[in-house]
Amino acid sequence: MIDWLSPQEWMAVHLSLKVALTAMAASLVPGIVVALLLERGRFWGRQALDVIVHLPLVLPPVVVGYFLLLWFGKRGPIGALLNEYFGIVFSFRWTGAALACAIMGFPLLVRAIRLSIEAVDRKLEDAAGTLGANRVWVFLVVTLPLILPGIIAGMVLSFAKAMGEFGATITFVSNIPGETQTLPTAIYTFTQVPGGEGGALRLTVVSIVISVAALWVSEWMARRVRRRFLA
Amino acid sequence: MANVSIRDIKKSFGPVSIIKGVDVDIEDGEFVILVGPSGCGKSTLLRMIAGLEDITSGEIRIGPRVVNDVPPKDRDIAMVFQSYALYPHMTVAENMAFSLKLKGVPQAEQKKRVSDAATSLGLTPLLDRYPRQLSGGQRQRVAMGRAIVRDPQVFLFDEPLSNLDAKLRVAMRAEIKELHQRLKTTTIYVTHDQIEAMTMADKIVVMHDGVVEQIGAPLELYDRPANRFVAGFIGSPSMNFIDGHLDAGGLALPSGTVLPLQVRPALSSDNKLTYGIRPEHLELAAPGTAGAIPATVSVVEPTGADTTLIAKTEGGSVTAVLRERFHLKPGEAVALKPAIHKAHLFDSAGIRVSSN
Numbered sequence: 001m002i003d004w005l006s007p008q009e010w011m012a013v014h015l016s017l018k019v020a021l022t023a024m025a026a027s028l029v030p031g032i033v034v035a036l037l038l039e040r041g042r043f044w045g046r047q048a049l050d051v052i053v054h055l056p057l058v059l060p061p062v063v064v065g066y067f068l069l070l071w072f073g074k075r076g077p078i079g080a081l082l083n084e085y086f087g088i089v090f091s092f093r094w095t096g097a098a099l100a101c102a103i104m105g106f107p108l109l110v111r112a113i114r115l116s117i118e119a120v121d122r123k124l125e126d127a128a129g130t131l132g133a134n135r136v137w138v139f140l141v142v143t144l145p146l147i148l149p150g151i152i153a154g155m156v157l158s159f160a161k162a163m164g165e166f167g168a169t170i171t172f173v174s175n176i177p178g179e180t181q182t183l184p185t186a187i188y189t190f191t192q193v194p195g196g197e198g199g200a201l202r203l204t205v206v207s208i209v210i211s212v213a214a215l216w217v218s219e220w221m222a223r224r225v226r227r228r229f230l231a
Numbered sequence: 232m233a234n235v236s237i238r239d240i241k242k243s244f245g246p247v248s249i250i251k252g253v254d255v256d257i258e259d260g261e262f263v264i265l266v267g268p269s270g271c272g273k274s275t276l277l278r279m280i281a282g283l284e285d286i287t288s289g290e291i292r293i294g295p296r297v298v299n300d301v302p303p304k305d306r307d308i309a310m311v312f313q314s315y316a317l318y319p320h321m322t323v324a325e326n327m328a329f330s331l332k333l334k335g336v337p338q339a340e341q342k343k344r345v346s347d348a349a350t351s352l353g354l355t356p357l358l359d360r361y362p363r364q365l366s367g368g369q370r371q372r373v374a375m376g377r378a379i380v381r382d383p384q385v386f387l388f389d390e391p392l393s394n395l396d397a398k399l400r401v402a403m404r405a406e407i408k409e410l411h412q413r414l415k416t417t418t419i420y421v422t423h424d425q426i427e428a429m430t431m432a433d434k435i436v437v438m439h440d441g442v443v444e445q446i447g448a449p450l451e452l453y454d455r456p457a458n459r460f461v462a463g464f465i466g467s468p469s470m471n472f473i474d475g476h477l478d479a480g481g482l483a484l485p486s487g488t489v490l491p492l493q494v495r496p497a498l499s500s501d502n503k504l505t506y507g508i509r510p511e512h513l514e515l516a517a518p519g520t521a522g523a524i525p526a527t528v529s530v531v532e533p534t535g536a537d538t539t540l541i542a543k544t545e546g547g548s549v550t551a552v553l554r555e556r557f558h559l560k561p562g563e564a565v566a567l568k569p570a571i572h573k574a575h576l577f578d579s580a581g582i583r584v585s586s587n
């Protein structure tokens with residue numbers, strides 16, 4: 001089984017999983033917060049936030065990647081700050097690939113969570129208030145369990161987007177084997193070199209298997225949650 | 232337990248004024264029902280008492296404390312919603328223990344209080360079920376149980392029975408009343424069903440279009456409605472209204488029939504009045520009887536206990552509830568004789584001008 005893929009191919013698979021899981025995990029909490037703000041918030045600039053969050057969905061990925069390069073690159077305004085104060089470097093690192101994937105998947109995550117927040121019966125939250133719960137408790141004990149299926153759906157979308165992200169990643173962090181070469185960029189590389197068809201095909205199969213597995217796991221989790229929590 | 236005082240409360244949603252200055256005083260331990268047609272602002276008022284809706288102006292006190300700016304959790308109330316608002320991800324026991332858990336009550340005491348409430352509501356065998364596994368009536372009980380377990384100063388109910396079938400509603404009505412007699416917790420109960428209001432309340436607040444039309448004990452509203460709206464809203468079937476004008480012998484209808492009056496009101500310029508008589512205060516009489524309204528039978532509805540007669544008169548359709556069983560045919564000419572001391576008169580503004 002191990003020999004089925006070459007070391008470079010293994011590296012790409014491993015890196016892709018790492019990048020996608022990191023992107024998904026890192027965007028989870030901000031995703032919930034932004035979804036709550038957009039769905040429930042009454043503040044100046046809500047429209048603007050909505051637009052900004054959705055931009056990656058409508059912009060060409062290469063544009064997003066270039067934007068990241070400009071702002072989060074070593075000499076970019078944010079990139080330089082992060083490097084100086086926290087030692088976090090994005091450019092040409094796998095962390096950069098994760099950032100690109102997280103941003104590209106963010107609108108999908110937020111949309112899925114927003115829909116589930118919209119579906120929550122406000123009376124359930126009102127009742128919790130009258131029964132003595134403060135807002136944090138209402139969220140943790142009532143809202144969060146009710147939107148869990150939406151969160152799971154959003155996480156899967158974010159993960160799937162990350163597994164397939166190409167344009168923003170290659171623009172921002174390039175295509176360095178072992179550091180930033182994920183499944184899509186590796187497949188692309190194989191198709192560009194003579195005799196690379198085997199590698200491209202094998203990685204395609206791996207991609208399909210991972211995607212199907214992700215869908216299946218999410219379905220299974222969502223069903224469990226629904227059975228446990230919801231009518 | 233606490234009294235609740237509502238002072239000149241107003242509520243607007245944006246430019247739309249929904250509650251237009253409401254004053255109600257609720258005594259400690261009283262069962263007060265807010266009743267009124269759909270959209271009159273009952274739920275909005277109740278939600279303001281609960282703290283779920285901002286107060287545009289005015290003052291609400293629970294006990295000695297002004298609660299305008301107190302969040303719902305600190306008002307020491309418990310609310311039962313029409314949709315029950317049970318947590319689908321919690322069992323019946325967990326739903327009922329919700330407020331105790333928040334308060335950090337020890338596990339053993341939580342268990343005891345939940346099981347006491349469950350016993351009194353007949354929920355003991357259902358404690359481990361989820362709300363989706365319950366019938367509507369059982370869910371309703373769980374919602375009440377959850378409120379009871381909190382042991383609040385004030386219970387707030389928003390149409391808790393309107394999702395139940397007619398028979399269950401009657402049973403729950405009695406049960407809620409019995410519960411109130413046992414717990415004696417101040418209760419504010421919203422309904423649009425005047426029968427619920429009449430049967431359960433110590434005091435009824437009749438609302439219409441964001442204002443209070445009348446406050447009083449059930450029979451007081453029935454016997455002495457302040458105005459035409461209350462007269463028509465309280466009582467079922469509704470009071471009949473017939474327009475006429477004041478004349479020497481009593482109230483004259485356009486065709487010349489004169490209905491005698493017990494008390495003759497001092498009257499204004501045009502002498503135009505509306506005569507109000509409840510269906511149960513009309514008697515069948517022979518056509519042509521003096522002081523009776525000439526009518527033509529249109530529908531006869533025997534209910535067994537009594538007979539509801541709907542008849543056409545010069546003043547429009549009139550309903551009478553008759554004790555005896557009559558064999559009446561549609562189209563038959565009859566006369567309906569009002570019980571003179573039960574009649575009401577309303578002026579052109581709808582205010583009741585005579586007492587019976």
Ligand SMILES: Nc1ncnc2c1ncn2[C@@H]1O[C@H](COP(=O)(O)OP(=O)(O)OP(=O)(O)O)[C@@H](O)[C@H]1O
Binds near residue numbers: 276422
């Ligand atoms: N959040 C809101 N924004 C705007 N208008 C509202 C809002 N909530 C209620 N209203 C309006 O306020 C009025 C009163 O509503 P409310 O729910 O208090 O009526 P109600 O007396 O409880 O009626 P029902 O018997 O149908 O429950 C209605 O006209 C309703 O459309």
Ligand SMILES: [Mg+2]
Binds near residue numbers: 273274275389
């Ligand atoms: Mg209502």
